[in-house]
Amino acid sequence: MAFEWKERYRLGIEEVDKQHRKLFEIGARAYELALLDNAFDRYDDIMAVLQELLDYAQYHFSYEEDFMRKHNFEDLPNHTKEHNYFVAKVKSLLAREREIDEEQEQTLQEIADFLSEWVSTHIMFVDRKYTTLFPKS
Ligand SMILES: [Fe+2]
Numbered sequence: 001m002a003f004e005w006k007e008r009y010r011l012g013i014e015e016v017d018k019q020h021r022k023l024f025e026i027g028a029r030a031y032e033l034a035l036l037d038n039a040f041d042r043y044d045d046i047m048a049v050l051q052e053l054l055d056y057a058q059y060h061f062s063y064e065e066d067f068m069r070k071h072n073f074e075d076l077p078n079h080t081k082e083h084n085y086f087v088a089k090v091k092s093l094l095a096r097e098r099e100i101d102e103e104q105e106q107t108l109q110e111i112a113d114f115l116s117e118w119v120s121t122h123i124m125f126v127d128r129k130y131t132t133l134f135p136k137s
Pocket residue numbers: 020060064123127
């Protein structure tokens with residue numbers, strides 16, 4: 001599975017869609033690095049991109065949570081739990097250094113698959129819920 005934006009991820013909220021696209025852009029860079037023949041030499045680059053993905057995801061999650069808090073949105077606790085799960089998971093993946101070092105290609109692909117799958121599912125089923133808070137344009 002590639003890490004790429006698809007039209008069905010669009011929620012129709014400009015700022016949120018922009019941030020989601022950016023998450024996919026960063027993810028795609030990690031994925032491409034992981035698939036290179038010389039991924040071994042790219043170890044530091046790959047970890048740096050995964051860290052960047054984590055940082056940007058945290059920024060994006062705060063943006064969404066602030067928005068939902070401002071509107072007293074009932075799904076906030078559940079939504080925050082999902083975000084926290086992802087952050088903890090990516091942190092634990094980044095800590096699997098030795099494994100990544102030894103089984104690079106397979107491990108990195110697994111990581112990229114997980115990230116891509118989680119982000120797309122989250123957007124379509126969890127983020128979509130708060131779109132009711134945005135006035136239709
Ligand atoms: Fe999101």
